[in-house]
Amino acid sequence: MKSTPQDKTNLDPNLVEELTVSLSKEVSKRRNFAIISHPDAGKTTLTEKLLLYGGAIQQAGAVKARGEQRKVTSDWMELEKQRGISITSTVLQFAYKDKTINLLDTPGHQDFSEDTYRTLAAADNAVMLEDAAKGLEPQTRKLFEVCRMRQIPIFTFINKMDRPGQEPLELLDEIESELGLLTFAVNWPIGSGELFRGVVERATKEVVLFSRAERGKQSNEIRLKINDPELKNLVEEELLTKALEEIEILDEAGCDLNQELILSGELTPVFFGSAMTNFGVRPFLDNFLDLSQGPVARNSFDGPIVPTRESFSGFVFKLQANMDPKHRDRVAFVRVCSGRFEKDMTVQHARTGKQIRLSRPQKIFGQDRAVVDDAYPGDVIGLNNPGMFSIGDTLFIGPRVEFEGIPCFSPEIFSWLRNPNPSAFKNFRKGVNELREEGAVQILYDKDQSKRDPILAAVGQLQLEVVQHRLASEYGVETRLEPMGYQVARWVKGGWPALDEVGRIFNCKTVQDAWLRPVLLFKNEWNLNQLKEDHPEMELNSVAPVV
Numbered sequence: 001m002k003s004t005p006q007d008k009t010n011l012d013p014n015l016v017e018e019l020t021v022s023l024s025k026e027v028s029k030r031r032n033f034a035i036i037s038h039p040d041a042g043k044t045t046l047t048e049k050l051l052l053y054g055g056a057i058q059q060a061g062a063v064k065a066r067g068e069q070r071k072v073t074s075d076w077m078e079l080e081k082q083r084g085i086s087i088t089s090t091v092l093q094f095a096y097k098d099k100t101i102n103l104l105d106t107p108g109h110q111d112f113s114e115d116t117y118r119t120l121a122a123a124d125n126a127v128m129l130e131d132a133a134k135g136l137e138p139q140t141r142k143l144f145e146v147c148r149m150r151q152i153p154i155f156t157f158i159n160k161m162d163r164p165g166q167e168p169l170e171l172l173d174e175i176e177s178e179l180g181l182l183t184f185a186v187n188w189p190i191g192s193g194e195l196f197r198g199v200v201e202r203a204t205k206e207v208v209l210f211s212r213a214e215r216g217k218q219s220n221e222i223r224l225k226i227n228d229p230e231l232k233n234l235v236e237e238e239l240l241t242k243a244l245e246e247i248e249i250l251d252e253a254g255c256d257l258n259q260e261l262i263l264s265g266e267l268t269p270v271f272f273g274s275a276m277t278n279f280g281v282r283p284f285l286d287n288f289l290d291l292s293q294g295p296v297a298r299n300s301f302d303g304p305i306v307p308t309r310e311s312f313s314g315f316v317f318k319l320q321a322n323m324d325p326k327h328r329d330r331v332a333f334v335r336v337c338s339g340r341f342e343k344d345m346t347v348q349h350a351r352t353g354k355q356i357r358l359s360r361p362q363k364i365f366g367q368d369r370a371v372v373d374d375a376y377p378g379d380v381i382g383l384n385n386p387g388m389f390s391i392g393d394t395l396f397i398g399p400r401v402e403f404e405g406i407p408c409f410s411p412e413i414f415s416w417l418r419n420p421n422p423s424a425f426k427n428f429r430k431g432v433n434e435l436r437e438e439g440a441v442q443i444l445y446d447k448d449q450s451k452r453d454p455i456l457a458a459v460g461q462l463q464l465e466v467v468q469h470r471l472a473s474e475y476g477v478e479t480r481l482e483p484m485g486y487q488v489a490r491w492v493k494g495g496w497p498a499l500d501e502v503g504r505i506f507n508c509k510t511v512q513d514a515w516l517r518p519v520l521l522f523k524n525e526w527n528l529n530q531l532k533e534d535h536p537e538m539e540l541n542s543v544a545p546v547v
């Protein structure tokens with residue numbers, strides 16, 4: 001039998017040493033990131049272009065099929081097809097230079113953001129993608145807040161420079177003033193829209209020329225030194241002068257490309273480019289590899305677990321049902337946090353204490369899957385999940401590990417879920433419970449136990465529709481939604497006793513979550529603030545405490 005780093009009791013010490021070295025090597029090769037952006041900023045386009053460099057060109061078109069092609073590739077979910085949107089998160093792995101890069105793809109639709117939040121919990125770096133004409137958009141701001149909470153490095157790509165956009169200095173200023181993030185422009189655009197001529201690389205003082213003829217092809221970078229006499233035949237003088245003056249302003253006022261500040265999530269390197277024409281994507285990737293962080297230690301209840309810990313550990317950050325309609329399967333996505341993962345390995349499930357043999361691990365690439373033999377920290381594997389895994393579950397080998405849970409996100413939409421058919425009650429209850437366990441939606445109940453209909457609490461409207469759709473297709477229950485008109489939820493620290501102490505509260509509805517803890521629902525922030533003013537002693541949380 002092949003020896004593994006996990007069962008090395010009888011191994012030759014030299015072999016143990018070799019396994020440790022090989023683990024460190026694999027860890028240092030890994031880079032992982034998620035893209036945060038607003039729909040239409042160009043995430044799919046950028047992803048396709050990044051994959052071109054990784055030799056994964058065959059599958060690049062499968063990232064998100066569009067139009068007619070979408071019908072052919074037939075996405076996994078009926079609803080997704082009806083709505084023509086991409087709900088699924090996929091994980092794309094590609095090799096570039098000496099690195100193995102994992103791109104944790106997040107759903108782009110603005111309504112379906114809880115999954116995106118969870119995916120960010122598994123990412124070590126984030127790429128913030130902006131449309132140069134639109135600047136910061138709502139979805140990007142929300143996702144940025146999650147990155148900030150985790151203090152992960154953020155790399156900014158300002159896209160669509162081939163189209164008229166906002167002033168580059170204004171775009172940087174917006175990031176600095178509204179997100180409180182320092183910026184360092186790694187390159188600087190010369191003109192924009194019809195007059196976009198390329199970028200000046202600040203480190204090399206080279207001009208990289210943009211050529212419209214390159215559209216849709218691998219870019220054939222033409223670089224000239226800033227003082228090359230040829231330049232004045234290729235770029236209008238006033239455009240170049242303006243760019244150089246702006247760079248001077250940056251040099252004087254701005255900060256350095258400080259790696260420490262990048263890694264602590266306080267400074268974002270900014271790149272200007274055009275994903276569609278593949279301009280600026282390779283320099284972006286090269287810089288990203290130099291400046292980003294590899295797999296980081298993850299917090300467990302007993303302290304941080306480093307990726308080079310010999311034995312395997314990982315956590316479930318996403319569950320997905322019925323990815324393949326032919327098989328009605330469920331997949332649990334696990335982020336590997338330490339050690340080497342191997343096919344057929346038997347691991348411990350921290351929550352239940354059960355031993356589980358992981359016999360068919362998969363790597364998911366767009367719609368395609370391949371069985372994996374091994375995986376390392378920073379990688380993501382998909383496990384067939386016959387109902388035993390929940391979001392946040394830890395799997396490990398060796399000394400016990402349990403990672404801190406993944407926070408739920410504060411719901412903003414609340415709706416009664418009615419089951420008009422009493423004979424379907426059993427299936428209704430089973431479906432609602434299973435979808436809650438899977439993390440598809442949060443469930444609240446009226447305080448009055450006789451009102452048994454659940455309240456769906458979601459981050460986006462689409463989440464509610466997904467629940468209804470799945471109850472119908474997987475559990476045979478047709479349901480009705482009845483919106484409640486609340487927008488804000490708060491959990492009360494200290495539970496029911498703390499609430500009783502406060503006495504009657506106005507302009508809010510008290511409900512309870514699946515663990516019977518009190519939750520206050522408010523129609524708006526104003527009503528919430530009113531309560532805070534009236535009762536400054538109350539401690540309220542916007543997210544459910546981890547169970």
Ligand code: GDP
Nearest residue numbers: 039040041042043044045108160163274275276
């Ligand atoms: P997503 O919703 O963020 O995945 O955005 P897509 O990648 O689907 O892009 C949205 C639209 O913007 C598509 O029509 C793209 O062709 C277009 N697009 C993406 N990148 C660029 C770019 O660099 N320049 C221009 N002009 N259009 C772009």
